[in-house]
Amino acid sequence: MLPVATASAIQATPxxxxxxxxxxxxxxxxxxxxxxxxFAALFAMFFTIxxxxxxxEGHHAWPGAELDLPLSAFNTTILVLSSVTCQMGVFKAEAGxxxxxxxxxxxxxxxxxxxxxxxFLMGAYFVAGQCFEYYNLVTKDGLxxxxxxxxxxxxxxxxxxxxxxxxGLIAFLFVLGRTYAAKRWTHEQATSAIVVSYxxxxxxVVWIGLFGVIYLLDL
Amino acid sequence: MRVQAFMFYGCAIFxxxxxxxxxxxxxxxxxxxxxxxxxxxxxxIGFYIHFTVRRLEKANEGPLYEDDPQxxxxxxxxxxxxxxxxxxxxxxxxxxxxxxxxxxxxxWWLVVFGVAxxxxxxxxxxxxxxxxxxxx
Numbered sequence: 001m002l003p004v005a006t007a008s009a010i011q012a013t014p015x016x017x018x019x020x021x022x023x024x025x026x027x028x029x030x031x032x033x034x035x036x037x038x039f040a041a042l043f044a045m046f047f048t049i050x051x052x053x054x055x056x057e058g059h060h061a062w063p064g065a066e067l068d069l070p071l072s073a074f075n076t077t078i079l080v081l082s083s084v085t086c087q088m089g090v091f092k093a094e095a096g097x098x099x100x101x102x103x104x105x106x107x108x109x110x111x112x113x114x115x116x117x118x119x120f121l122m123g124a125y126f127v128a129g130q131c132f133e134y135y136n137l138v139t140k141d142g143l144x145x146x147x148x149x150x151x152x153x154x155x156x157x158x159x160x161x162x163x164x165x166x167x168g169l170i171a172f173l174f175v176l177g178r179t180y181a182a183k184r185w186t187h188e189q190a191t192s193a194i195v196v197s198y199x200x201x202x203x204x205v206v207w208i209g210l211f212g213v214i215y216l217l218d219l
Numbered sequence: 220m221r222v223q224a225f226m227f228y229g230c231a232i233f234x235x236x237x238x239x240x241x242x243x244x245x246x247x248x249x250x251x252x253x254x255x256x257x258x259x260x261x262x263x264i265g266f267y268i269h270f271t272v273r274r275l276e277k278a279n280e281g282p283l284y285e286d287d288p289q290x291x292x293x294x295x296x297x298x299x300x301x302x303x304x305x306x307x308x309x310x311x312x313x314x315x316x317x318x319x320x321x322x323x324x325x326x327w328w329l330v331v332f333g334v335a336x337x338x339x340x341x342x343x344x345x346x347x348x349x350x351x352x353x354x355x
Contacts, residue, residue, distance in 0.1 A: 021220065021271045023300045029267040033260045040256040047248035170338070174345045181349035188301060 028195040064150030065141040075129040082122035089115030093193040220272040227265030308344035
């Protein structure tokens with residue numbers, strides 16, 4: 001009997017070919033570059049309004065409120081460290097180690113799940129810290145989105161970044177959900193873990209820039 | 220891919236030079252920051268493609284077919300990746316995201332509804348191939 005022509009044509013490999021870039025990873029990086037332009041608009045808004053109103057008093061004061069630098073610096077440290085824990089998770093994902101094979105406190109035996117849960121908690125701490133900072137600014141300093149130009153700039157820049165962090169947290173939950181839903185750990189699940197880490201590092205780096213201009217530039 | 224990486228590097232260098240000249244002439248923070256981030260725009264893609272091509276060349280033990288002047292189209296044959304053959308979820312994601320945007324105009328109650336709908340449709344999209352007959 002002649003070999004069926006379609007039989008050999010659908011020999012799907014379980015892994016992506018090694019001589020071809022991963023489309024999801026490259027696509028994520030291209031998208032992150034465009035996200036950089038989104039934040040460029042926020043930075044542009046920040047510097048434009050700053051250059052217009054800086055040096056004025058009262059309603060148009062710049063900065064329009066006393067920012068809590070120690071709180072925010074601690075928050076920033078947590079966010080930067082969460083990038084480290086995220087990368088640890090990526091190393092485990094690349095090694096194919098999904099869950100831990102030791103006790104919960106035995107950090108060396110942790111898998112992707114434990115590192116990503118820790119990253120999630122640190123990211124959630126960052127968002128909570130930012131909400132606490134907003135609460136203080138609104139109740140004590142009366143700084144709101146519509147109270148002054150500085151208020152608009154402050155809440156738009158930090159708020160859009162906070163929304164990005166929140167989106168990243170949801171993405172972490174999706175990746176964690178996939179580790180439980182997938183029948184077996186393949187290249188595809190590792191890819192989703194890796195691209196979420198790209199996004200997380202990106203959000204982290206953007207925050208370092210925002211922290212620099214919002215909290216340190218006008219000291 | 221090597222060529223593409225250096226094309227993006229070229230754009231990054233162009234933006235860098237423009238940025239320095241712009242700053243020296245204008246001392247304007249806004250444009251300088253925007254141009255500096257444009258360096259990132261091109262540089263990030265260039266760096267990532269360069270990083271990827273180096274890794275792939277190592278795995279391939281030689282230049283990739285795209286970079287080979289004697290390369291044949293057939294060398295690019297094979298699996299490209301996983302593509303959903305049909306999915307309704309992107310439509311639901313878009314519709315619920317539209318709900319959020321319309322909520323800014325018509326009322327905050329619609330935003331609350333839209334956020335919940337977006338979360339649910341995202342779950343549907345992300346886990347579509349993780350349940351049922353075609354489970355991964």
